[in-house]
Amino acid sequence: MGILPLPTPQEVRMKDIAVIGLGQMGATLARLSLQAGWRVHVWNRTPGKAESLSAAGAGVAARPADAVRAAEIVVMCVHDYAAARQILDADGVDLAGKVLVQFTTGSPREAQDAAAALAAEGAGFVAGAIQVAPEQMGQPDTTILVSGAEEHVERARAVLAAYGGNIVHLGASPAAAATMDLATLSFVYGASLGFFQGAALAEREGLDVRRYGAIVHALAPSYGEFLRHEAGVIASGDYRITQSPLSISVDATRRIEDAMRARGLRTELPAAIAALLRRADEAGYGGEEFAAVAKVL
Ligand SMILES: NC(=O)c1ccc[n+]([C@@H]2O[C@H](COP(=O)([O-])OP(=O)(O)OC[C@H]3O[C@@H](n4cnc5c(N)ncnc54)[C@H](OP(=O)(O)O)[C@@H]3O)[C@@H](O)[C@H]2O)c1
Structure with a gap:
């Protein structure tokens, strides 16, 4: 595995980002970040998942703390907010002065609590919600919902641009992205169940x-x-x-x-x-x- 030398804090530039969590979606975010020209530092609990990204030019951090230290913007995409918190509580993680872009799916309340915790640590927080599958990411019409303070969204905007052409900033409330995600999913599930019920009727009638x-x-x-x-x-x-x-x-x-x-x-x-x-x-x-x-x- 190729390992980029970790920059000292003075060397950390806006071009360095960390991507933590290399599941289906996190690995896609890391790949798109590399393609957009960022220096990408990745960490995943199961190290093997970093191998193909390492071959594509990512630096593989041994600990979450190392990935965070190397970057200005930290993109998180793990299973849930509890896993994200566990990672951020690990030894040596210092987010002060950085912006965490949270793409882990969570509830509006979890986003609010995370924003408060990060503010106490001196970090900015951008709550994100992804509504498409990994292979639909990075397209000009890919919609990414974000919320959080304007200054934090602006700092992350160039990174976000690699993930989709339609970045929708829903305002300062950290909860807004998750709330809009749920509102949209309410439509999706309501319409889908209505569709399947209609299919049952059509099928029963031999259509x-x-x-x-x-x-x-x-x-x-x-x-x-x-x-x-x-x-x-x-x-x-x-x-x-x-x-x-x-x-x-x-x-x-x-x-x-x-x-x-x-x-x-x-x-x-x-x-x-x-x-x-x-x-x-x-x-x-x-x-x-x-x-x-x-x-x-
Ligand atoms: N895939 C999609 O279509 C999609 C679309 C929209 C939003 N999302 C959201 O994106 C997030 C990630 O989804 P995914 O599809 O990438 O999931 P995934 O393929 O199942 O990957 C889950 C990731 O979370 C990590 N993880 C889980 N528990 C952990 C823990 N306790 N500590 C450290 N790492 C932990 C896993 O690490 P290991 O590799 O070590 O298991 C892996 O990197 C989820 O919140 C999901 O809702 C996904």
């Missing part, structure tokens, strides 16, 4: 599930536009009907629930959706835009 997938694929872009419109409705607080009256969805979701039941399929999901629409209707929002259901959530 071609691949064709069902193709039809959903074709409507996805316009559905995305519709959701952006509904977000604007919620943000403005003006729920006058502009696209789709909520009352239509009250009837549609009741029909979906009835159809699932009639075909002997599980009804927890369609029943929950129909019940929420009914509640919004009973609260008097039937004559408003569909997004008014958000008022009862």
Whole structure:
């Protein structure tokens, strides 16, 4: 394994970064950092995972402390925040004056606590959230969510640019990136489960599930536009009907629930959706835009 000589603190330049955690995602971040021209110092609990990065030019640190000492910006990407804290608590790790970019997935609360702990250690903190698979990283349209103090995000910006062309800074709150990640995942899981429930109905009726997938694929872009419109409705607080009256969805979701039941399929999901629409209707929002259901959530 090639080992870069560790620079003294005086030699540490903005061109040196550390990447800690070389799993699927961490190794991708390290590789993209190398390709972007950074001097990269890596550390991983299981040393073997550093071998291919070493061959590609990364310096392999024997301890987390050595990787941190060599770098100005420390990129962390391990399993969870508990593992990250364990690493940072190891002997000799001194983050004072550095910025930790945390790409380990965690809760909003964990990000907040980590930011406070790092501030007490004299370090900056950028909370990151990655929403794509490793092979989709580093593209011009790759979106990376970040939050944290402007000065810390700015110090890390050139590093972040190697990971995706669309860096979205969500503000100073360290919790914001994780919160937006969860909000987005709420959409993904809600839509996916609705999709799978629809597949069950199509299949039970002998329809071609691949064709069902193709039809959903074709409507996805316009559905995305519709959701952006509904977000604007919620943000403005003006729920006058502009696209789709909520009352239509009250009837549609009741029909979906009835159809699932009639075909002997599980009804927890369609029943929950129909019940929420009914509640919004009973609260008097039937004559408003569909997004008014958000008022009862
Ligand atoms: N892969 C994705 O598609 C993806 C997408 C978005 C976000 N993420 C997030 O990125 C983070 C890393 O994901 P990954 O896919 O790279 O996972 P992974 O391939 O399972 O790698 C996990 C990494 O965490 C390290 N680790 C786990 N427990 C540790 C501990 N107690 N002390 C030290 N190191 C420890 C592992 O070290 P060892 O090699 O020694 O086991 C390894 O480097 C996760 O928080 C994940 O949610 C991943």
